[in-house]
Amino acid sequence: MKTPLLLLLFFSSSISAFHPLDNHLINCGSTTQIRHDNRLFLPDSDAPRSSIKYSNPSSAPSDLYRTARIFTRPSSYELDITATGTHLVRLHFYPISSSSPSLNPSAAKFHVSASGYLLLTDFVVPIDVEAPIVKEFLIKLEKGRVLITFTPVCGRSFAFVNAIEVVSAPGDLIADVAKSVTPLGVSDFRASASKPVYFGGRIQYREGGASREVAPDSVYNTARELNREAGLFFNVYVNGYSAYEDLDISEATYMLASPYYVDFVASSDEAGTLSVSVGPSKRSSPSFVNAILNGVEIMRMSDTMGCLGDPLVVRPSERGYSIFLRAVMGGIAFATLVVIVYVFALRRGFTRDYVPWTPLPTESSDGKAWLKSSAMPGKMGSF
Template sequence: MANPRNPNRLPSSSSSSSSSSRSVASPPLSSPPRITTSSRAAPPPPLPSAATPPLPPRLRPPRAAPPLPGLRGLRLRAPGGASLHRTARVFPSPSSYEFEIKEKGSHLLRLHFYPFVARGYDLSSASFHVSASGFTLLANFTTADPVLKEFVLWIDSDKLVLSFVPAQASSFAFVNAIEVVSAPKDLIGDVAIVPNQLEKFNGVSRQALETLYRINVGGPKVTPFNDTLWRTWVPDNELFVESDSTSKTLSFSGRIAYQKYGASREVAPDNVYSTARVVDGSDSNHNMTWVFPVSSGYKYLIRLHFCDIASLALNQLYFNIYVNGNSGYGDFDLSDAAGHVLASPYYIDFVADADNSGKVIVTIGPSKLSSPSWIHGLLNGVEVMKMNNSIGSLDGDASVVLVTENPVKRGFGEFVRSILCGFAFMSLLGIVFMLVMRLRAESGRTVLWSPLPTDVSGGKWGQGFPVASGKLEL
């Protein structure tokens, strides 16, 4: 079963959609400093199944970006494996790729890491940082297993600079393949609901996002060949809380009714909207719950996909939506939201923090508006994306300024800073010592005198204290 923590399995081939230009950069034959990509190539290979809906007619699989001279790095080739992952470029020092951006807006960035051993390099021992578009994407990253990292970045310039920096002077960075996809305009909205609060979260599209989970609820795995943006959707079995509900899964063989201003195939494919998990009328007192382990200290974009493939008529599906136990949407009427069309897709975006246990919990519960004979809850798909923190990082407290610093210069700088700090500390100790010695010297010369009488008569001391001119003993 696919690991839901890494929903994007490494595909053996790649492509692009009609609404996006897609670029794949695999390590070139010579040493490049920058890579400019292109997405014009031959038509795509045939789909694996005749029942699968055809991809858009302008779909073009990308070709490897042409190399430009000057990029530091070593090209390695593995003895076997998929063609996309048989090669890698190793970076013993900070290096960058540069991609031309034709249209400003949201872009998908996918980084393929497929460690192997070649020419004395064990890629599983690499430790490095990755940054792009002013954000830290990965910090002190290392992996022993094949992994695909997907990010969504807002790019408002004509170039995307992707940097790889070894974490230490003795380490190195590597990458097997890079994809840059111009995302459809409706892929990432700008406003999301904050559960249990009146205000909404604005500026979602300008955040850096990392895809953590992409789930096909109640259905099988959806491979990149069946997704116009070449995404992978995994089943929800490992994330669904079985004991919390007696739900059932549904599949729909009819046509998904995409609306002009609703969710498109680029938002989610037919195979996601044509399957669902539901709570029927016989289980009206139970919820459906999914639990997603995440990292604390970040906000998360939680996208829920809905498509009413269960109701026999309109306005027969009402339910409540909860995120981390907080009300996200009460008495949700899917018929009204989807334009009063059955089997019409719709999605809702929420922004929430992880709960105290480091989880994002999504719950679908029955509404009081439901009838006993109706479906009491439905969900077709879930996506969970990590949002950058306050210093622009998706991976810890390392800012982009820190991770892009040359580790050799960083080490020398740390050495100089340690010398300066040591000198400042010793100077401070010297000043404190001199002050203490001065105070001691002054206290040694201090004399405390007893009070003397002021009543003097006839040249003799009057009554009072006896004449005593000595130091007062304490």
């Protein structure tokens, strides 16, 4: 069965003064704060003790990628979460450059999880990439703490990260209904999806919309448009099927020079590709035909196991996999035990006096980042 994809299309036509309750911006491996994309990233003074600081000031494209935190064993950042709900989690990576045999860039291969969600599996940052790699996830977090765990796949490998973002998403970013684009047409898809929100790039900020935490200003600095004179109406197509007809950005945002995005749920074809295109609308005047597209974001939706990365293939000989497997099996065994006890109590007629089980404590109370050997708690559903 194909994995549904959440497709966000960005159109410029201002970002609101949204202030996230949770706003963790971490400059990993650094002792100083820096400003990146008009946001302030703080040093990771409470980083896992087992980690290694890394600095490579010569080749990095910006200050954010001139330092990194390296992990040779499973390690976690622990962050306080004050607001239950959908959060944006972004992980920033830029290739490690080192002549040390213990830090061979080709040995960087690891998994990343976030409090039960498996974000990345067997992740590798190509050593020849020129631009940073940013992995973005939308996950539902409960009030309390979140663990961002990095696990090397084996004893010879290591994990690293240049920067981490955990930010509260706007309350209306994820809706219960989105448009599903299929060969049968456009229909409602009731799952993890978002509805259109008004937000912008490098323009005036206004109340009542999203923020630059959703998409950076640079998304709206460039656009793709038809080679025609400007016009108001155009159509959007996903996989060759009509997804949005007669789109008028100024009508959708109720103002000019204001960005807009809309999202759909679609599946890739058998070859694993997905196409997005814009074209003229029948409502366009023959002398004013145009269409624009500033950006496309394709996000994989989680499965029922909370997996946002590729399925984890267990190799018992590798230490990192063994830790993952033990954590997963332990969570499943515990959940099974709870179900058995609950069903037994119902059959014995003790429902009235039944006391629900509570999770075993797995986190420290000092609110700091710390080493945690169990990288995968039990099964969690997707939002």
